[in-house]
Structure formats: structure tokens, C-alpha cells
Amino acid sequence: MAFVRACGLSELEDDTPRRVELDGTPVAVVRSEGEVFAINDICSHANVSLSEGEVEDCSIECWLHGSSFDLRTGKPSGLPATRPVPVYPVKIEGDDVLVSVTQES
Numbered sequence: 047m048a049f050v051r052a053c054g055l056s057e058l059e060d061d062t063p064r065r066v067e068l069d070g071t072p073v074a075v076v077r078s079e080g081e082v083f084a085i086n087d088i089c090s091h092a093n094v095s096l097s098e099g100e101v102e103d104c105s106i107e108c109w110l111h112g113s114s115f116d117l118r119t120g121k122p123s124g125l126p127a128t129r130p131v132p133v134y135p136v137k138i139e140g141d142d143v144l145v146s147v148t149q150e151s
């Protein structure tokens with residue numbers, strides 16, 4: 047599984063998603079509750095960028111219709127979204143946040 051650098055750890059502010067594109071895949075990188083998560087940036091309900099939504103309690107909320115996705119599993123907590131969003135493995139090396147988009151975690 048190939049990890050690529052997504053951003054610097056020091057560039058991430060708590061609960062403020064950062065959108066990056068890795069191998070053509072849009073990814074929202076989020077530091078929340080002391081951990082870093084990588085979740086596909088597109089809502090599973092419609093083509094909306096999740097990184098423009100709010101983060102709270104390890105969940106990211108889609109700003110359009112309000113479904114929240116667990117940053118650990120990608121599962122929606124409520125309607126209208128019913129399908130999970132892919133989440134990806136993250137590794138921290140020094141100040142580098144590395145993400146593998148070739149395999150969903």
C-alpha cells in the first residue's frame with residue numbers, strides 16, 4: 047500500500063479539514079481529538095465537498111443536507127446519506143502526514 051504525503055502535521059488545525067488531491071482522489075485530512083484522519087472528500091449522497099463542512103466529535107458534517115460521517119469508519123450517522131464514504135490509512139512521519147488512497151481502511 048503506497049503512502050503519499052498529504053500535508054504537514056503542523057499545517058493542520060484541530061477540527062479544520064484540509065482538502066488535498068492524492069493520485070486524483072479528493073481527500074479531506076482532519077485532525078480531531080488528537081488523531082489524524084483521511085476521508086474521501088465527496089459526500090456519498092451527492093457531489094459535495096465534505097471538507098467544507100464542520101467537524102465535531104470525530105465526525106464531519108456535510109454542509110448541504112446535514113449527514114455526519116464518522117471520521118474513523120466513514121459511516122453516516124443519519125439520513126439522507128445511507129452509504130459510507132471511504133476512509134484511508136494515515137501514517138505520521140515527523141511532520142509529514144502520509145495517506146494511502148490505494149486501500150480503504
Ligand code: FES
Nearest residue numbers: 089091092108111
Ligand atoms: S449532499 Fe451530503 S448529505 Fe446530501
